[in-house]
Amino acid sequence: MNSLSRLIRAAGLPLLVIALTVPVLSLSHEALAQDKPIRIGLLYDLSGPFAAAGSVASQIGAQIAIDLTNERGGVLGKYKVEPVTADSQSKPDVAINEGERLINQEHVDVIVGVYSSAAAVPLASKVEEQKKILWITTAVATSVFKDRNLSYVFRAQIHSDQYGQAGIGFLTEHAKPDLGVEPKDLKVAIIYEDGPYGTGVAAADEQYAREAGIQIVLKEAYSANAPDLSSLVTKLKRARPDVILHAGYNPDITLFLRQAREAGLRFKMLIGNGAGYSQLDKLTATFGSDIDNFCDIDPVPAQHLDPAKLAPGLGDLIKVMVDRYKAKTGANDVPPHVSMGFNQTWILLQNVLPIAIQKYGGTDAEAIRKAALDVDIPVGGTIQGYGVKFFPPGTQLSGQNERSTPVVMQYVKGQIKVVWPTAIQNMPPILPLPAQSPYAVN
Amino acid sequence: MTRVDIFLLEAVINGILLGGVLALLALGLNLIFGVIDVVWICYAELVMCGMYMLFWLHVFFGWPILLACLAAIVGVAGLGALLHLLVISPILGSAPINQLLATGGMLFFLQSLATLLFGTDFRNIGLRLPVIELGDIFISYSRLLAFGTALIGAIALYLFLSRTYLGIAMRAIAQDREIMGLMGVDQRRIYLTTSAVGGALAGLAACLLVLQYDVHPFIGLSFGPITFMICVLGGLGNMIGGFVAAFIMSQIIAIGGYYFSIEISYVLAFVFFIVLMFLRPQGLLAR
Missing domain, CATH: 3.40.50.2300 (Response regulator)
Structure with a gap:
């Protein structure tokens, strides 16, 4: 037992780390x-x-x-x-x-x-x-x-900066008419997984929120594999944000929503940022109608665009x-x-x-x-509505499409509806969360 | 009491409840190590297997949840015994590193097998337990259940090891494996029983985790490393040490998460772990 104990102390954790990163199976x-x-x-x-x-x-x-x-x-x-x-x-x-x-x-x-x-x-x-x-x-x-x-x-x-642009643009437009507060009185919390995706989206959320004068009451990262998010939920309850902006994958989103519900966290709206939030079928399987009226930002699923507005x-x-x-x-x-x-x-x-x-x-x-x-494709020239023109070498985002755009979607009774930009919306957004939502502020 | 105190209290309670879940996981791993002197790196993957069993039996075949739980516990106990017979038993005498690698291999085997059989989808048994509200504090019933079961499991295991013939034989083997053979104890039977009991504990953990987490082939990644760390911190094989370590770690994570951030709380937990390894390399409660 002693020899193994020694070995494990000496090599156990590094070994475990190596073991967890060794390729598992490769399909070719x-x-x-x-x-x-x-x-x-x-x-x-x-x-x-x-x-x-x-x-x-x-x-x-x-x-x-x-x-x-x-x-x-x-x-x-x-x-x-x-x-x-x-x-x-x-x-x-x-x-x-x-x-x-x-x-x-x-x-x-x-x-x-x-x-x-x-x-x-x-x-x-x-x-x-x-x-x-x-x-x-x-x-x-x-x-x-x-x-x-x-x-x-x-x-x-x-690219991820555009999530912040869309989310904050959406909130700025709807703060007064739907939530009844000026953008400067709107309180948001930004929570995100700590990889480049979450960090990128959160940085953009923060930047655009500051520019719009929206208050950020909490900004916190966590690992997507974290077994527990309850302390984050507790802090959100303390900070009492009107809107939660969340960038996460899947195990973390379900864990967060479950613990948030159990801990009685209430808010006026939750806006997801693609990834796990765009898997409506899977979220519905877990949460049923609980997630009704949540918003999600992502490039549009092509089937929700009006084909008449796209190229023939x-x-x-x-x-x-x-x-x-x-x-x-x-x-x-x-x-x-x-x-x-x-x-x-x-x-x-x-x-x-x-x-x-x-x-x-x-x-x-x-x-x-x-x-x-x-390549030079005008707006409306691809199935996702955006055009394509790549930033040339020598520019800050060289290689990125300068014509890409995301949309804000809302889950309405198991269906996805485009609610922003207003010009291409399927319906006006439902804001704040209606009273029947278990997450709604009463 | 100010509001902040209430939130801190909630964080502490959540930490205790998380500690219960981790303690339950550490219990089985410690039992196996204490008796057989082998670390099941794939322990959290056995829990994953149990969660899948429960999911299929309850959701797909419509078994009542308690019956499905029982079946999952028995099923994972069987898996534990099988793991011992097929993987551990042939390499019992070989170098510890080989045993580690073999159970590490099982980890990938089980993950990949689950991916192959069930795909990468997240599955949920769709059972929602009520929430206990005490003023402003909300306590998750499923976590409370896990915590209570972990306590009962630990006590039951203690009684089993101290009051039954089989349990005493297990502890005796843990103390001196050579002499016990000479005294007429059938080591193979004891090992097999221990593996089955360890598996049953993994099955029990599966029943409790399935109430709080979605089932997917990689759920083990969330729990495997921290469970292992807790066992080492408490002194590998030391069940009381593991139990205490689980609560220390979960409090560091909960309170650190409350005052700083979840990321920093894990940094603190690891720093604590590393410092303790220097100060007490034999584990927190080792004599």
């Missing part, structure tokens, strides 16, 4: 070889806590975009696309290893994917070093691009995406992550690769990089 799948297919790495978290928080949904979206392209003959009707799937297991180190494997062993020029910002930040540097393309579909942290002058990493998806043909495309996702998963709700995976991949296959082939002579990283910078 290759399509049938065709005549000169374009090989694309698909890197998502297919296992681990992020898998069910939107990563698998994104991957299915990306896969549907590839399938559809191939069914139409391929890129430009003749170059088939061959995805090489990899699983980053919700761990940044695995994401880097798998990214290197895709580049060095599978010899892909483009990696599409990345759910977690914690993986996207280091992976972006790795891929940039190797002068290959990282095409981010889902991870949102602004820090992936900010002041890093990346030239081979692109993201048509929104996109409405049908959205319908195919939704039908295939439902058929594949049996889900009722199609989370925004499906649109993220599909839309960004579709932009790559339909808007970037054709230019790369026709104008720059191939699908190598250099040709794709140049082609991406040429």
Whole structure:
């Protein structure tokens, strides 16, 4: 017993840490070889806590975009696309290893994917070093691009600063008419998981709230794997915010909402920021109607946009995406992550690769990089409504789409409704939480 | 009493209740280590298996919750025995590091198997227990239940180890495993029973955790490391030490979280752990 005790004290914890980070299982799948297919790495978290928080949904979206392209003959009707799937297991180190494997062993020029910002930040540097393309579909942290002058990493998806912009914009607009207080008298609490995603969203929330003069009564981070959030709930009860702005994944969101309910935490509104909050089916399975009227900020799930406001043909495309996702998963709700995976991949296959082939002579990283910078899609030109124009090298957010926009959604009786920006809303928001909500201030 | 005091009191109560959950987890792990001298790194994953059993039996097959709980306890006890027979028993004599690696391997095996069988979705048994309101303080019934069960479990285990023949034999083996064989005690049977009891405790923890947490293949990550730390802090194999350590850690987390932040509370807990390891490397209550 003594020898083992000694060993454990000496090596137990480090061992445990090593053990927990060793790759668990890696799924690799290759399509049938065709005549000169374009090989694309698909890197998502297919296992681990992020898998069910939107990563698998994104991957299915990306896969549907590839399938559809191939069914139409391929890129430009003749170059088939061959995805090489990899699983980053919700761990940044695995994401880097798998990214290197895709580049060095599978010899892909483009990696599409990345759910977690914690993986996207280091992976972006790795891929940039190797002068290959990282095409981010889902991870949102602004820090992936900010002041890093990346030239081979692109993201048509929104970035985390925009969550703050949307959330605070929404509150500023509705504080007086719906909550009955001037923005300067509105009290918000910002709570967030402590990875780059949560930290990025929270920093933006704080910045925009300060600019709008909104009071921040509590700002606190926690680990997404924390087994207990009750002290955070107690502090929220003490701080009595009108609105809680929350950026979290899944185990933490359910734990927080459950403990908040049990501890009698009351507020006028809760605004989630995508990730776990965009998995309406899963939240409903756990909380039923308790989460009715909560708000969530994310890029819009394409099926909630009015197809008439989009470019011709996109409405049908959205319908195919939704039908295939439902058929594949049996889900009722199609989370925004499906649109993220599909839309960004579709932009790559339909808007970037054709230019790369026709104008720059191939699908190598250099040709794709140049082609991406040429892309110019006006607002309404993608299934998620936003346009695409990437910030060029030398700018602060080089590689980020300058035309991306999120929306504020509200869960209304198990349905998602767009409530902000007002110009494209499905309905006006329900504010504050109605009295029947167990979280409502009486 | 000012409002702030009430909130602090609530944080302290929450800390005690969290301590109950952690103490229950530490109990089984300590029992196994004390008797068999093997650390089940995959202990929290056994709890996860129990939670899945409960979920399927109750939600999918519609068993009454108490029957499903009983089945989960028996089921995980069986898993514990199986784990001993298939994994631990063949390597009992080998270097401790090999045993650690083997049970560490089981951790990934169980996580991956659960991912394969059930997917990565979060599942919930949809049972909501009432909340006890004392003035401004709210106490979660499910946590109170976990706390009470942990206390009863600890007492029952104590009585079992001190009053029954089997329990005394287990403790005797923990003290001197060579001599007990010579005195005619069937070590294999004792080990198997201990593993089953350890498993049953994991099953019991599963019944209580399922009331507060969603089931998913990686739930073990939230509890495994801290349970292990508590056991080491209390002195691996020392059940009373583990019990006390669970409450110390949970109070540091709760009060630290209240005065600073949850992140800092974990930093404080780890600093406390490291300092204690220097001062009392044999554990908090080791003689």
